Amino acid sequence: MEFTDYHVRLAAYALLVDESDRVLLAWWNGEGHSEPEWSLPGGGVEFEESIRDAMVREVFEETGYHVRPGPLLTDDFFTARGRSFDGWMRSQRFVFDATITGGELGTTEVGGSTDHAAWVPLAELEGQRRSSIVDVALAARAVREEQA
Template sequence: MSQRLYPSRPIVGVGGVIVDGERLVLIKRKYEPLANRWSIPGGTLEVGESLEDGVARELFEETGLVVRVGPVIEVFDRILRDEDGRVKYHFVLVDYLCLPVGGTLQAGDDVSEAEWARFDGLAPYALTDKASSVIARARQLPLDW
């Protein structure tokens, strides 16, 4: 985790909106950034790993679900600064639309909770504005891939 804090260069992260009908998977993060907040599952890309393989691995590690990786929903950066204005975290994030094809939902390594949430019942999760916008964009994408 320490290499993520005050990085010398941006870190590539991958995430996935796992959709099953009118619901999606949300996880509660154990560690910073966004510790104890509900979010879209995902993590960092490993050296030599493709984006698609990375998102499939991260989603399995965090949720126990095997997914089919679909189209990119959005690419964006998350830059968080400390009280002195120094860059504390800098991620370039690539979020994908994913469908579950196996496994059993359970909280994994960096996650304290994982659950299915209905698209029409997201308010109690207090998602960040960015997570909410990624989820909204995911709902606009076709699932016939």
């Protein structure tokens, strides 16, 4: 398929794991078309926004924390049929390491796709309904730690 034959969605996320082995997750409400699930804080990149700036903005909106972007941890994509348009889409997802620089836990967006955020122990993720981006990011983190 040629690039002019499908839509592209860019999304940027942060992987934040604290010293107690808890990961910061955002509860995505499904927006009326999907089952709610845990996701990494992050989301869509606006048209005139850099990927890193989008990650910083999205993390604040979904968690209440200000962050400083670190290095790109991984990128990933999936393809699907569009829900709001006829045709195919490619969702390109970028996951960054990040450092919390301020703020406090609490979702700041109103009427958005995130209902709340929480620090979830990694040991309790098994069996939790979660987006594939959580597993993609944690697998990339494990590879990085093995290489260190």
